[in-house]
Every structure is written in structure tokens, then in C-alpha cells.
Amino acid sequence: xxxxxxxxxxxxxxxxxxxxxxxxxxxxxxxxxxxxxxxxxxxxxxxxxxxxxxxxxxxxxxxxxxxxxxxxxxxxxxxxxxxxxxxxxxxxxxxxxxxxxxx
Amino acid sequence: xxxxxxxxxxxxxxxxxxxxxxxxxxxxxxxxxxxxxxxxxxxxxxxxxxxxxxxxxxxxxxxxxxxxxxxxxxxxxxxxxxxxxxxxxxxxxxxxxxxxxxxxxxxxxxxxxxxxxxxxxxxxxxxxxxxxxxxxxxxxxxxxxxxxxxxxxxxxxxxxxxxxx
Numbered sequence: 390x391x392x393x394x395x396x397x398x399x400x401x402x403x404x405x406x407x408x409x410x411x412x413x414x415x416x417x418x419x420x421x422x423x424x425x426x427x428x429x430x431x432x433x434x435x436x437x438x439x440x441x442x443x444x445x446x447x448x449x450x451x452x453x454x455x456x457x458x459x460x461x462x463x464x465x466x467x468x469x470x471x472x473x474x475x476x477x478x479x480x481x482x483x484x485x486x487x488x489x490x491x492x
Numbered sequence: 493x494x495x496x497x498x499x500x501x502x503x504x505x506x507x508x509x510x511x512x513x514x515x516x517x518x519x520x521x522x523x524x525x526x527x528x529x530x531x532x533x534x535x536x537x538x539x540x541x542x543x544x545x546x547x548x549x550x551x552x553x554x555x556x557x558x559x560x561x562x563x564x565x566x567x568x569x570x571x572x573x574x575x576x577x578x579x580x581x582x583x584x585x586x587x588x589x590x591x592x593x594x595x596x597x598x599x600x601x602x603x604x605x606x607x608x609x610x611x612x613x614x615x616x617x618x619x620x621x622x623x624x625x626x627x628x629x630x631x632x633x634x635x636x637x638x639x640x641x642x643x644x645x646x647x648x649x650x651x652x653x654x655x656x657x
Binding site for chain 1: 519522523526527528594595596597601604605608609610
């Protein structure tokens with residue numbers, strides 16, 4: 390297992406950089422991961438990441454459809470907040486494993 | 493995962509109108525959009541049903557002449573059972589229910605997600621003419637009725653792929 394240092398804290402990640410222990414995550418760490426992928430985090434980013442983390446913690450699958458039903462932001466905004474591959478980027482920055490869903 | 497020749501664009505052609513054919517195209521398209529890949533969806537022949545306003549969420553799966561269709565429990569569905577009135581509707585309803593459990597949305601909602609992520613949806617001009625349809629018949633996701641030549645223009649570029657379902 391690999392380790393990385395964000396905001397002075399050593400965290401466990403897999404070979405793709407996703408957290409293997411989501412409890413090690415903090416908002417300060419998120420800001421630094423986001424910097425790596427060229428994203429400056431706003432309140433909206435944190436709101437949807439909180440939704441993703443809660444959903445992950447309750448054992449529900451993360452899908453693009455669940456974002457649309459989140460009541461936090463719609464999918465269009467999600468694509469704007471995390472350009473490129475939004476669900477992969479958002480989960481990486483939110484310190485949770487890469488989604489295993491095809492949708 | 494880094495690759496030397498990443499897929500930059502996919503152009504997916506959907507030519508059939510059954511649930512499984514349409515969803516194969518939509519799942520491939522949505523997956524591409526979610527990966528940040530430029531995506532074009534081109535509907536032709538019976539695939540057009542997936543973008544016709546009053547048909548898109550009422551697609552069926554074939555219960556006759558579908559040798560891979562199985563009953564719950566795994567037994568093969570006899571073709572003769574398929575001719576019972578309502579069997580096709582029931583099977584289609586069950587398929588949609590199973591997909592909903594996996595968070596696979598209805599066709600219209602799926603197209604919402606795909607277009608929200610920047611995916612483009614087109615209808616085939618030849619088939620539209622043949623079926624005597626107009627832009628009015630199609631859902632708001634459709635950005636145009638295009639010829640095969642225009643489709644190839646949209647598909648042009650390095651790292652672009654064409655997928656026919």
C-alpha cells in the first residue's frame with residue numbers, strides 16, 4: 390500500500406491515489422488533492438463531497454444519477470465543478486474509494 | 493490509469509429499439525461522458541424510438557425469438573410463452589425494475605445525464621425521412637437530424653472511435 394503526505398499528514402492511498410482509509414481525510418487534505426488536479430475548492434465542492442462521503446459511509450453505490458437526486462447540486466453543475474471525469478475526481482478529493490458502478 | 497493512446501472521442505450508433513440495445517448504447521455513452529471523453533450518440537432505424545418523445549420511456553424487450561431470455565430462477569423462457577398477451581410488457585417492466593435497482597435511470601433521465609455532461613445526441617436523416625418524422629417528434633436532447641456524411645464529420649479527429657450497437 391502506498392502513502393502520501395497531504396497538509397503535513399501521512400495518508401494511505403492505493404496505486405491510483407484513492408484513499409484506502411477515508412477516516413484519515415480532512416478538509417485541508419482535500420484542498421491539497423484538488424490542487425493536484427487543478428481544482429480550487431468552493432463551498433459547493435465541499436457540499437457535494439459531504440454528500441458523497443455520507444453515501445459511501447452508509448454503503449450506497451455512488452452513481453452519476455445519485456448526484457442528480459442529491460438535492461445538493463444538479464449533474465450539469467457537477468460536471469462544471471469537477472471538469473473531465475467528475476465522479477472519479479470528486480471521490481479522489483473526498484478521500485473515498487473509486488466508485489465501482491458503471492453508471 | 494495512464495495510457496499512451498487515450499480514447500478522446502466516441503461516436504456511438506444505436507440502430508435497434510429494444511431495451512437492451514438502447515441501454516447498451518446509453519451506458520457506453522454515459523460512461524464515456526463520465527470519463528471526460530467527448531461523446532456523440534447517433535440514433536438510426538428502430539433505435540430512433542429511444543429519442544421519440546412519447547416512446548422513449550416505453551421500450552420493450554423481445555420475448556419471442558430471444559433465445560437468451562430466462563425466467564426468474566434461470567430456466568429458459570419457451571418461445572411459446574412469449575406469445576401470451578402481456579408477456580412482453582411484463583418482461584420489459586421487470587427488466588426496467590432490475591435496472592432501476594442498479595441506479596440505471598429511465599431513457600429520458602439517462603439522456604438528461606448524458607447531455608448535462610456535454611454528450612451530443614443526433615437522429616439519422618435517412619431514417620427520419622423514411623419514418624416521416626420531424627424534429628417535433630423528438631425529445632429536447634436531440635441537437636440535430638444529420639446525414640451519414642455529417643456524422644463522419646462529427647466523428648473526425650485523432651483518438652476518435654465509432655461504436656455500432
